[in-house]
Amino acid sequence: MIKLELYYKSTCPFSRKVLNFIEENNIKDKIVFKDIDLNEYDRETLEKVGGKVQVPCLFIDGKPMYESDEIINFLKENTL
Numbered sequence: 001m002i003k004l005e006l007y008y009k010s011t012c013p014f015s016r017k018v019l020n021f022i023e024e025n026n027i028k029d030k031i032v033f034k035d036i037d038l039n040e041y042d043r044e045t046l047e048k049v050g051g052k053v054q055v056p057c058l059f060i061d062g063k064p065m066y067e068s069d070e071i072i073n074f075l076k077e078n079t080l
């Protein structure tokens with residue numbers, strides 16, 4: 001099973017779009033959530049691994065995918 005971790009900010013509309021998709025499709029239990037405003041270590045990990053502090057970012061088995069539309073398409077194809 002693929003490991004999925006979503007780096008996000010609760011105040012970010014692009015993050016919200018992805019979070020809404022996840023909620024609407026009932027796939028919360030397939031994803032680990034990382035709010036970078038609440039956890040400095042997660043923010044640093046995002047910057048170190050992804051190369052920039054932009055959210056949302058989905059780590060797919062540790063590989064970062066930025067862009068909310070791409071993330072939603074990936075989730076559609078791999079979790080529904």
Ligand SMILES: N[C@@H](CCC(=O)N[C@@H](CS)C(=O)NCC(=O)O)C(=O)O
Nearest residue numbers: 012013014053054055056067068069
């Ligand atoms: N095109 C991106 C936009 C994401 C975006 O602009 N996120 C903002 C927060 S709402 C951000 O992380 N900005 C910091 C940056 O881009 O360095 C998407 O659809 O995911």
